[in-house]
Amino acid sequence: MDDIPVRPARIQDVAAAAGVSVSTVSNVLNRPERVNERTAARVRDAVAALDYVPHPGAAGLRTGHSSSIGLVLPDITNTFYSRIARGAADAAYDHGYSLVLCHSADAPEREQGYFTMLVEQRAVGAVVVPLSADPTRLSRLRERGIPLVLADRAMSAEDGCSVSVDDIAGGRIAVQHLLERGARDILVVNGERAIRQCADRYQGARQAVRSRREARVEQVVAKEMTVAYGLEIARRLDDLPDGVFCTNDFLAAGLCHGLAERGVRIPDEVQVVGYGDLDIASFVGTPLSTVHQPVEDLGRAAVEMLLDEVEARAEHAHEARVFAPGLVVRDSTRPASGG
Amino acid sequence: MDDIPVRPARIQDVAAAAGVSVSTVSNVLNRPERVNERTAARVRDAVAALDYVPHPGAAGLRTGHSSSIGLVLPDITNTFYSRIARGAADAAYDHGYSLVLCHSADAPEREQGYFTMLVEQRAVGAVVVPLSADPTRLSRLRERGIPLVLADRAMSAEDGCSVSVDDIAGGRIAVQHLLERGARDILVVNGERAIRQCADRYQGARQAVRSRREARVEQVVAKEMTVAYGLEIARRLDDLPDGVFCTNDFLAAGLCHGLAERGVRIPDEVQVVGYGDLDIASFVGTPLSTVHQPVEDLGRAAVEMLLDEVEARAEHAHEARVFAPGLVVRDSTRPASGG
Numbered sequence: 001m002d003d004i005p006v007r008p009a010r011i012q013d014v015a016a017a018a019g020v021s022v023s024t025v026s027n028v029l030n031r032p033e034r035v036n037e038r039t040a041a042r043v044r045d046a047v048a049a050l051d052y053v054p055h056p057g058a059a060g061l062r063t064g065h066s067s068s069i070g071l072v073l074p075d076i077t078n079t080f081y082s083r084i085a086r087g088a089a090d091a092a093y094d095h096g097y098s099l100v101l102c103h104s105a106d107a108p109e110r111e112q113g114y115f116t117m118l119v120e121q122r123a124v125g126a127v128v129v130p131l132s133a134d135p136t137r138l139s140r141l142r143e144r145g146i147p148l149v150l151a152d153r154a155m156s157a158e159d160g161c162s163v164s165v166d167d168i169a170g171g172r173i174a175v176q177h178l179l180e181r182g183a184r185d186i187l188v189v190n191g192e193r194a195i196r197q198c199a200d201r202y203q204g205a206r207q208a209v210r211s212r213r214e215a216r217v218e219q220v221v222a223k224e225m226t227v228a229y230g231l232e233i234a235r236r237l238d239d240l241p242d243g244v245f246c247t248n249d250f251l252a253a254g255l256c257h258g259l260a261e262r263g264v265r266i267p268d269e270v271q272v273v274g275y276g277d278l279d280i281a282s283f284v285g286t287p288l289s290t291v292h293q294p295v296e297d298l299g300r301a302a303v304e305m306l307l308d309e310v311e312a313r314a315e316h317a318h319e320a321r322v323f324a325p326g327l328v329v330r331d332s333t334r335p336a337s338g339g
Numbered sequence: 340m341d342d343i344p345v346r347p348a349r350i351q352d353v354a355a356a357a358g359v360s361v362s363t364v365s366n367v368l369n370r371p372e373r374v375n376e377r378t379a380a381r382v383r384d385a386v387a388a389l390d391y392v393p394h395p396g397a398a399g400l401r402t403g404h405s406s407s408i409g410l411v412l413p414d415i416t417n418t419f420y421s422r423i424a425r426g427a428a429d430a431a432y433d434h435g436y437s438l439v440l441c442h443s444a445d446a447p448e449r450e451q452g453y454f455t456m457l458v459e460q461r462a463v464g465a466v467v468v469p470l471s472a473d474p475t476r477l478s479r480l481r482e483r484g485i486p487l488v489l490a491d492r493a494m495s496a497e498d499g500c501s502v503s504v505d506d507i508a509g510g511r512i513a514v515q516h517l518l519e520r521g522a523r524d525i526l527v528v529n530g531e532r533a534i535r536q537c538a539d540r541y542q543g544a545r546q547a548v549r550s551r552r553e554a555r556v557e558q559v560v561a562k563e564m565t566v567a568y569g570l571e572i573a574r575r576l577d578d579l580p581d582g583v584f585c586t587n588d589f590l591a592a593g594l595c596h597g598l599a600e601r602g603v604r605i606p607d608e609v610q611v612v613g614y615g616d617l618d619i620a621s622f623v624g625t626p627l628s629t630v631h632q633p634v635e636d637l638g639r640a641a642v643e644m645l646l647d648e649v650e651a652r653a654e655h656a657h658e659a660r661v662f663a664p665g666l667v668v669r670d671s672t673r674p675a676s677g678g
Contacts, residue, residue, distance in 0.1 A: 068437070086416050089442035101438045102437075253622055257624065280619060280622050284622065
């Protein structure tokens, strides 16, 4: 703090001076109706005092290099990825960078093609949601010489920054919730073991059950994590468990539908928890209790970590930032019992 | 055709030479497994004959100006917009341009801020899904001097290019389907009249009913086009119609749920058609018959029309391209009767 570099004020400086978050500063500048007047006045004072220029594009032009960031995603129409994109776009806008949407369409050649393009256009860096954790692919990306932040994938901080959500914690809080509401015979409806998120969520589920002597957990693996497979599993279950944790909301929606077909009452006979808090979770017949992931925050943090690396090269330290998921309680689990 | 300009081959030239669509050329280059070998060989021959360079970024670098296109959207997490983005990103990639994602977050100031950024970064043009049809706003955008294509909004071809889906036709085919499957007493569950799409869909519905002497149509307007309002309307209906056309799938999902609560059988007693073909349409209790919009095509066409304007200035003629919606038949309407 005793060696303040002489540089134009950034949005973080304004946030620090006003004692608010970067998002609040952004809201005051762009969506003032969302901020109460007293806070807004404090932010405006800080903007004036620091001579902060919120003009979009200005930061990039100021530093003399290109002002674009690549965002490489497998599929922008998947809600998980479009929420990352929203958080990333908001952060890029706040910092005066443009965000180049790179839709890799699940094709490795195309992912590489986008990297060639980003290098040619002298993008300052990229946020990448990799198609797979194939380490040779990732290292080839890094060899291109532009800073990268990986999203939705934890990475050793030696190799670069990454942002991800803690899936073990997610599985744990889902099953803890079932146990707290009285379930003892837990079924985990999961995707393929090879999917890292699925393995982690099941590990969390087992951790939760281990802490309860009288509880037990079993797993059934769906070939695909879709509504149709959830439905199929519900139809074929011989012995009903009293709690089901589905590792995504599609499986949970299908499972609930299949249980309803059999006349099973949710949550009285079987309680169900999903994962993801997708739109569908509140649309299905029985609104789903589910695990919420702070996905927009992930996208925003990825861009901000990338810009920290770009703008403050010497001071920058790589970080593997892990976000905590939370629980959203709806009708597919029992209300907390009084007392 | 007698005055062919000397310029590097574009993907359209390859498509024309091979007698296939631009998408097929793109597939051969990026996703060859999707194309049969005979077609792929024809495309590769055309690529060789025309010396076509599919290298991403190359087209923009070649012409000596920036190679980015802005895509200005109200909200990337809305499926309608993310599907536009996917189509636009695919087209931009195929033509060697980068697509800058501008998430206007429903804020006019921010939409303007993005335009300032695109001008500063010398984007070749922008595809804009405008927040509202406010004509002064749209003309201010055009005054910025970069070519624009409006998406999801028809515009006089004198003012520039636009792409949209024919909502009158969409309303018409939805209600025609209900009439063909035997419904005669049609209820339209609609959003506010001020929403252009809602007014158009209702107009189409009335056109369909007018052609059947014994049929009649009534409208109920939901305050918001959400599952909750659809549910509420189903609960409050005094006289049941035998066909309901909901002008979006959220209303339809809520309505079906509310009818099921009352013990009304779908489609035996009431047939329901939604609009949009969102994911939710196939997830709800009774999978919805609904109107499908070719939204990816819209995004792709918008980028290609913009590039036509940019790359072929003198030859370019503005066009208001209107796409036709289609019907997806699922379980919420009766099967076609034999004979």
